[in-house]
Amino acid sequence: MRQFTAVVNPTAGGSSGTASLLPVARLLREAGARLDTVYSRSLEHARDVAREAGEKGHVVLAVGGDGMAGTVGGALSGTDTVFGLVPAGRGNDFARALGLPTEAPGLAAVLLHGEPRAVDTIEVESARHSGVR
Numbered sequence: 001m002r003q004f005t006a007v008v009n010p011t012a013g014g015s016s017g018t019a020s021l022l023p024v025a026r027l028l029r030e031a032g033a034r035l036d037t038v039y040s041r042s043l044e045h046a047r048d049v050a051r052e053a054g055e056k057g058h059v060v061l062a063v064g065g066d067g068m069a070g071t072v073g074g075a076l077s078g079t080d081t082v083f084g085l086v087p088a089g090r091g092n093d094f095a096r097a098l099g100l101p102t103e104a105p106g107l108a109a110v111l112l113h114g115e116p117r118a119v120d121t122i123e124v125e126s127a128r129h130s131g132v133r
Contacts, residue, residue, distance in 0.1 A: 002112065004028060004035045005053035006086065007046050007072050009064030017063045020088035027108035040068070047075035054081030059111070065089015077121040084111050 006025070008017045021037065028035050036058070040046035046062075050072045053060045062072035063086040073094075076083050086107065087095040098119075101107045 001032045001034070002082075003056075003058045004033060004061055004084070004111070005049070005056075005058040006035060006037045006061040006063050007049050007053075007068070008037060008039050009046070009068040009088070010039045017068075017086075017088040021061075021063045021086050023104035024086055024108050024111070027104060028111065031108070031112050033112060043067075043071050046071050050075040050081075051079075054079055059084055061086050061111070063088050066091055066094050069094045073119075073121065077123070082116045083119075 006021055008021060010017055025035050025037070036053070038049045038053075040049065046068065050060045050062075054076055059082040060072060060076060061084045062068045065087070066089055068089070069085055073083055085095045085098070085100060087100065087102070101110060
């Protein structure tokens, strides 16, 4: 059975990312999966939690919107960690592009039994310049 760590943006979607996680968490636990939940204090904290959970072999769930998905996904890019989403933001464009179910039973089934698939990532570096001349 899969071991999950949910990295939650507590303010996703203008409210609580917890509200989106609760029905999915209940279904995961009822199926026998273990789920640890960590509420992010910052983007850096979310990255650290994701990396630590991945190093333990957990499936890492980003609970929030596209910002949390990008933060957690970016932290796990280049690793063998399985990354999942519990959409809880306003747009949820990434989850929609992946065709993830929006209802808890369907999403829980994907998280429990779905086969991981590779997703391409890119790294972009930017330089900041002060405009004093």
